[in-house]
Amino acid sequence: MPALKAPAKILVTGVTGYIAAHVAEQLLQLGFSVRGSVRDLAKAEYLKKRWAQHGDKIEFVVISDLVKKEGFDEAVKGVDGIAHVASPFHFNVRDAYADLINPAVKGTTSVLESALSQGNHQIKRIVVTSSFAALAHPAEPGYKFTEADWNDWAIKEVNEKGATNVDAGVAYRASKSEAEKAAWNFIKEKQPKFDVATINPVFVFGPAIHNIPNADSIPTSLQLFYRNIASDPQWKNTQVAPSNSAQAFIDVRDVAKAHVEALIRPEAGGQRFLVSAGNFSWQEAANVLRELYPERNVVVGEPEKIRTGEESIVYGEKASRELDISYRPFKEVARDSAEYLIELEKSWRA
Numbered sequence: 145m146p147a148l149k150a151p152a153k154i155l156v157t158g159v160t161g162y163i164a165a166h167v168a169e170q171l172l173q174l175g176f177s178v179r180g181s182v183r184d185l186a187k188a189e190y191l192k193k194r195w196a197q198h199g200d201k202i203e204f205v206v207i208s209d210l211v212k213k214e215g216f217d218e219a220v221k222g223v224d225g226i227a228h229v230a231s232p233f234h235f236n237v238r239d240a241y242a243d244l245i246n247p248a249v250k251g252t253t254s255v256l257e258s259a260l261s262q263g264n265h266q267i268k269r270i271v272v273t274s275s276f277a278a279l280a281h282p283a284e285p286g287y288k289f290t291e292a293d294w295n296d297w298a299i300k301e302v303n304e305k306g307a308t309n310v311d312a313g314v315a316y317r318a319s320k321s322e323a324e325k326a327a328w329n330f331i332k333e334k335q336p337k338f339d340v341a342t343i344n345p346v347f348v349f350g351p352a353i354h355n356i357p358n359a360d361s362i363p364t365s366l367q368l369f370y371r372n373i374a375s376d377p378q379w380k381n382t383q384v385a386p387s388n389s390a391q392a393f394i395d396v397r398d399v400a401k402a403h404v405e406a407l408i409r410p411e412a413g414g415q416r417f418l419v420s421a422g423n424f425s426w427q428e429a430a431n432v433l434r435e436l437y438p439e440r441n442v443v444v445g446e447p448e449k450i451r452t453g454e455e456s457i458v459y460g461e462k463a464s465r466e467l468d469i470s471y472r473p474f475k476e477v478a479r480d481s482a483e484y485l486i487e488l489e490k491s492w493r494a
Contacts, residue, residue: 158230
């Protein structure tokens with residue numbers, strides 16, 4: 145599939161979101177035109193001002209229902225590629241299928257169906273934001289996760305325990321796995337002119353560029369950082385315990401670059417890309433934040449016990465090599481996240 149080149153027009157779904165806003169901004173900086181989908185035009189005002197210098201290279205379109213059949217029909221007309229970042233997610237899950245799995249699958253297949261029926265053979269590449277959750281599964285210490293892995297256990301848990309009896313975390317993992325499988329099955333069955341690539345990020349941190357009017361609006365993963373440095377007692381009292389168990393991380397700017405590179409590199413078509421800078425622990429995070437901001441009274445824990453040593457290997461080697469991603473190290477990500485959050489907190493008081 146030919147590479148997409150500026151000034152090609154790219155549809156970025158959910159453009160006011162954490163990852164999607166960065167994807168759109170990087171595309172604009174490279175000279176691409178961007179059509180961003182939003183649920184409500186009023187929510188785009190902040191980004192309109194931020195991107196005003198790009199003039200008519202940025203436009204917004206309303207898609208109020210991600211799972212509605214033919215919901216993306218108008219949005220896909222005239223675009224050359226799509227970064228499908230938007231996905232329904234919330235923790236108020238009463239029924240795993242009704243509240244998360246089915247909407248995630250329909251949200252993915254809906255944009256693919258619209259691209260097929262309304263894209264007029266102009267669309268060359270669709271990059272879908274998936275998740276590490278789509279490939280994660282119980283594993284022994286030392287196991288190395290790759291793009292060949294699939295999370296089949298979460299949907300099995302849902303089916304065995306019942307859709308109304310599993311917790312939101314399991315339902316979320318199942319939704320990401322099933323949605324990505326639906327994308328690959330669509331390509332296999334429909335054989336469209338366009339191809340697909342998926343980006344599978346781990347825990348995403350780093351500074352946001354979209355509008356965050358209050359602490360409740362901070363992206364879920366970044367909110368965990370905020371709890372440790374917040375000046376508001378309501379949040380400070382919910383600091384993340386400094387566990388030394390390992391979790392994988394990546395900076396949002398690196399996730400966005402992976403999307404952009406997957407759109408423009410011909411060889412990325414038909415590929416999955418696990419994007420991860422490696423492992424960290426919340427004890428390590430506490431150590432870094434305490435060093436940077438001693439006045440913030442970050443929880444101490446056991447500073448010498450950073451990791452247990454019993455951990456899986458979660459590193460995006462393929463994406464680093466094939467998409468030319470130089471992952472930001474954890475200390476830089478932690479510092480940039482904290483600096484951003486402290487300035488954000490000040491802006492709320494201004």
